[in-house]
Amino acid sequence: MERVLIVDDDEGLVYFLRRFFSREGLDVCTCGSGTAAVETVSAQPFDLILLDYKMPGLNGLDTLKEIRRRQVKTPIIVMTAYGTMETAIEAMRLGAYDYLLKPFDRQELQRLSRDALEVNRLMKEVVDICEPGATPSASSEGSPARIVGSNRRMQEIFKLIGQVADKDVTILITGESGTGKELIARAIYHHSHRKERPLLAVNCAAIPETLFESELFGHERGAFTGADRVHIGRFEACHGGTLFFDEIGDMPLSTQAKILRVIQYGEFERLGGTQKIKTDVRTIAATNKDLEREVAEGRFREDLYWRLKIISIHLPPLRERMEDLPALVEYFRDRFSREYRTTIRHVDSAALERLKSYFWPGNIRELENCMRRAVLLAPGDVILKEHLDIGQDKPGQAQSESPEQLSTRLYRNLEDLIPDLLKVSGTNIHGSIIDTVERVFISKVLSQCGFNQVKAARMLGISRNTLRNRMKKFDIPGAQDGLP
Ligand SMILES: Nc1ncnc2c1ncn2[C@@H]1O[C@H](COP(=O)(O)OP(=O)(O)OP(=O)(O)O)[C@@H](O)[C@H]1O
Ligand SMILES: [Mg+2]
Incomplete structure (x- = not known):
């Protein structure tokens, strides 16, 4: 059961929050002061913390600092009164997940706390990589989730994760739906030096286009109709951490240019603002779309694509x-x-x-x-x-694969084989590679046709004579049946 800690000296609000979170299915613990909260958090783990700003003794911000100093990365939502926007922004800078302006309604509380719990799940469950040959035992509570895979391509992926997880490079993860892209993103996070800092996920397919930029970059008060207060975006809130752009293929084109700038220079402006804000964020992106095609069809910026592709991981189906x-x-x-x-x-x-x-x-x-x-x-x-x-x-x-899917798959499989093919010796490497591929191919087709050369030649689209020549050249034994 997930656990929430409520820190507030207002008994009425604590009563309301206790009831609210119990109904949400959480185990609730409460503290009446910042000092008590710091002690409690040091002694036991929580999945979410709600922290009031105005309390006697340690105020909310000081409590927040103390909690973060103890390397506790649980999402913290700071509750503050409307007149104290500056506090809210300061809280975000100090590592709060978000803030609630009092009085807040049930819906706002529900949306924010559910999002925060989701973030906590992403950060909390460590993802381990299954060693080749090891029996993949499942995670019991507290032990890591695993990425199972002894297939050669998966092993290559694990190796790559080992090489790049701890470097601050941007990583693109592609693959069909359900192939484990999010799992890989989490593994990278857990193997990086940023693992003690937040991991925030942005599902690009779920954010309406009009809200996209304000969600990522934040906005100043009055930036657009309805912007009645300053808003801190994900890039600012995630300073020092990792941002996971899920479904990046669905990001609006206009936003793509801005993202590229943040990735390249680590700076941006809030909407309606002129001040450059520096941010230090590691970006991981994932998509099940074929980005190359999206670029060709003008739906994805080519410059961003190349920037993302520097380190890319493709998960096979x-x-x-x-x-x-x-x-x-x-x-x-x-x-x-x-x-x-x-x-x-x-x-x-x-x-x-x-x-x-x-x-x-x-x-x-x-x-x-x-x-x-x-x-x-x-x-x-x-x-x-x-x-x-x-x-x-x-x-x-298998035929339900479209011709494009099939050709992408073939291309990728061949791409994987290139290092091995280049090991083929000889002075005429190109010719040797073609021979190697042809030999394997003809042997396979022959064995599939039960060594019936008539059938095999037809399947290969070559004459029987040509087939015989090739068999001789490559020393492929022909089984006797099938020969006239
Ligand atoms: N190699 C693996 N070993 C163990 N579990 C895996 C592996 N790959 C994926 N899973 C599990 O399969 C489920 C789907 O994985 P995940 O959500 O990462 O896929 P995805 O590629 O992000 O899918 P989508 O494109 O639909 O978002 C998850 O519960 C994940 O834990
Ligand atoms: Mg996913």
């Missing part, structure tokens, strides 16, 4: 790393049977075969949901085929 499936299944079985306290110890072999035969268009998220359901519904200690609720196998499911 699950169907291209099926060798990871058994480990993922085991990981989710273990995790969910702990979470729901069930006695499921095993996944039956027919069930595993069924899981292996599916195309997984929703990737790891779909597998995760399927396993969650199976763990909850299987009555004994084994998951059987009938406990799996997965889509019908459509025979040509």
Whole structure:
């Protein structure tokens, strides 16, 4: 159960907040003074802190400073009266998550506290990388979540994370929906020197275009109709921390130019302001869109794309790393049977075969949901085929890939092979590479056609003579059946 600490000397407000957060399903703890709050926070962990500004003894700002000095990164919402905007801004500078101007309404409180709890979840759950060969045991409470993957491409990704997590470079993460982009972003954060500072996520698809810039850069009072007070944007609030732009492909074009400037020079102005504000933020971006295509079609700025792409991580879809499936299944079985306290110890072999035969268009998220359901519904200690609720196998499911998706996939697979191909020896490297690819390709097609050369030649679109020549050249043995 998540825990909230309410720090206020106003008993009426404490009563209201206690009731509000209990109904939200949180465990509530209260303190009547800043000093008591500092002591409490030093002794026990919280997921959210609501802090009043005006209190006898230590005021809200001093309390905030003391809490932050103790390396506690729990989101803190400061509550302050309307006349004291300066305080609110100062609180943000000192590392408050946000502020509430009294009197506030239930909706505002709910929106802000839910957002803050989400941020806390992102920061709190450490993400670890599964060592190759290690059995992926699931996270029990307090132990890290894991990125499971022994597939070669995943291992390369883990290596890259190790190389760049601690450098302050911008990182772009791409991949289909459900492939683990957010998980990778969190792993980078947890392996960076900024891990004691906040991680804020901005879901670019969820912010209306008109509010985008004020959300990121903040605004001065009077910057536009309705801007009746100064607003601190994410870039300012996240100073020293990490900003995660999720779905960056959905960011409005006009905002993209400004973001690029912040990434390059670390400065911006609030809307309606003239003062340059410096910020030190590490940016991680993710998208399931093909940004190259977005650039070609004029929906994404080319300069920002190239800036983001310097270090990019592409997560392959699950169907291209099926060798990871058994480990993922085991990981989710273990995790969910702990979470729901069930006695499921095993996944039956027919069930595993069924899981292996599916195309997984929703990737790891779909597998995760399927396993969650199976763990909850299987009555004994084994998951059987009938406990799996997965889509019908459509025979040509793989063909539901569009021609563009297929060509992107081929391109990426080939790109991955380049380092190995370049190891091919010989003076004519280009010719040797073509030969290597052709040899592998012809052998595969032949074996798929049961060594029937007529069929193989037809499939390859070459004459039987050419096929025979190639087999001779590459020393490919032909099985006897299939020969006339
Ligand atoms: N390699 C992995 N090992 C273990 N769990 C994983 C792995 N990859 C993804 N997951 C889990 O699968 C779920 C989906 O991952 P995540 O939310 O990171 O995907 P995403 O790429 O951000 O998806 P979307 O594009 O839909 O936002 C999460 O619960 C995540 O913890
Ligand atoms: Mg995501």
